[in-house]
Amino acid sequence: MAGIYLHIPFCKQQCTYCDFHFSTTFDAYRQEMVNSICTELRLRTSYLEGKAIETIYFGGGTPSILTKQELTQLLQTIHSNFQVKEGVEVTLEANPDDISKAALREWKELGVNRLSIGLQSFKEDDLAWMNRAHTVNEAETCIQLAQSEGFHNLTVDLIYGLPNLTMEEWRNHVQKVIDFGVPHISAYCLTVEEKTVLDNWVKTGKIQPISDEAQGDQFLLLLEMLEANGYQQYEISNFAKPGFESIHNGNYWKGEWYLGVGPSAHSFNGTSRSWNVANNRKYLKAIEENETFSELEELSIENQFNERVMIGLRTVKGVDLNELATISALPEAFSLKKQSFIHDGWMTQHDAVISLTKEGRLRADYIASELFM
Ligand code: SF4
Incomplete structure (x- = not known):
């Protein structure tokens, strides 16, 4: 889909x-x-x-x-x-x-x-x-x-x-x-x-x-x-x-593919992201003259890992650590920080899934950035 x-x-x-x-x-x-x-x-x-x-x-x-x-x-x-x-x-x-x-x-x-x-x-x-x-x-x-x-x-x-x-x-x-x-x-x-x-x-x-x-x-x-x-x-x-x-x-949030069209729109196809020029005149001209109107970035392992952490922590589903480990082995610092967030009452872990508590959701971006590769 x-x-x-x-x-x-x-x-x-x-x-x-x-x-x-x-x-x-x-x-x-x-x-x-x-x-x-x-x-x-x-x-x-x-x-x-x-x-x-x-x-x-x-x-x-x-x-x-x-x-x-x-x-x-x-x-x-x-x-x-x-x-x-x-x-x-x-x-x-x-x-x-x-x-x-x-x-x-x-x-x-x-x-x-x-x-x-x-x-x-x-x-x-x-x-x-x-x-x-x-x-x-x-x-x-x-x-x-x-x-x-x-x-x-x-x-x-x-x-x-x-x-x-x-x-x-x-x-x-x-x-x-x-x-x-x-x-x-x-x-x-x-x-x-x-x-x-x-x-x-x-x-x-x-x-x-x-x-x-x-x-x-x-x-x-x-x-x-x-x-x-x-x-x-x-x-x-x-x-x-x-x-x-x-x-x-x-x-x-599930990482499904999407095509974004129009100035500034972003697209994602599983392994790369692209984004269109955020300028109406440049966009129109590029389309008219059949020129490039977007930039593309292949997602590195690090990007994929960090995105999974960021998106997972923002959603009720949380982050499945087994799934995360298929992108890359979990760094030692990740496990230490995870334990400290659980200790602070900002995060919980059920089986292999970590998610944020109400207090944790107040600082979701900070917590995610601390767990990045
Ligand atoms: S300027 Fe106002 S109406 Fe337009 S996109 Fe921004 S928030 Fe929405």
Whole structure:
């Protein structure tokens, strides 16, 4: 099985914290971009070596900006050039301000069966502070609208750790999503990425990020509330009611193959990764002139080992040490550090599988990096 990811590099405006690849001026070349992504799909049909496509994921950027005609063109190109499995999971990332009854009906008609809504917050001031394009009212109504149009496989993104977000406000945001009956939640801690507006605010002293401890408290509150309401944390930032886990992301974490098309998209075929140029003009030109538009890295044993550790520790399945040892013998330092994390209460081991405790999940990246080869 394999997946296809389509990166739609357009956004209405720039969110202050975002370092994804996108452009806010695209009207003049949006059709050219769709045509080029279709060309890339045709050029790379052999990348997945005939594996059946189990998931299609429209990410970005803001794919909900695309018209019905543009989405149809992309989907038809996939169906004509790849073997698409019946019942394929088709996810579309959508921002609340793009969600209308008409749009939902079009998406359903096209076969979109999972919506990922970029909600982020139910607090007007924070939405404005993040420069999101939607309001609280749009955030609230879009969920009900989507459900009333038959989209029950829904996920929403929430952000915590914002400078002025109190515990009480965060509790209310999580509770609202639970009350709306949304079966999947992705919750991310605000991070300061380089070259973003937020980065500039921090560097110039305009804002003071909240402490790691306060962020940790919000994360633990999230775990507690979602666990009490029947969600399983199947990955550090992802929580689902049974049967609503993302197949697409689950396959990333299982190491399944995927083809990523569009500017900045990444691909993986078991032994190598490649990534497309993160520049819309360069991408269009390269496709038009039949030039190279991506870079490739063969994964070394070290890369494969470290990825297995990082991904495994972020997921509920943990890391199977027997499986890890098929990549490389476990270094002595690995075993010593593992014991020390178990001693600190950050990690547990059942048979040959290690996984993180709640306390460990607070520092997952640090723990993984300590276990790297
Ligand atoms: S809409 Fe999404 S991709 Fe676009 S700037 Fe905001 S966070 Fe980034």
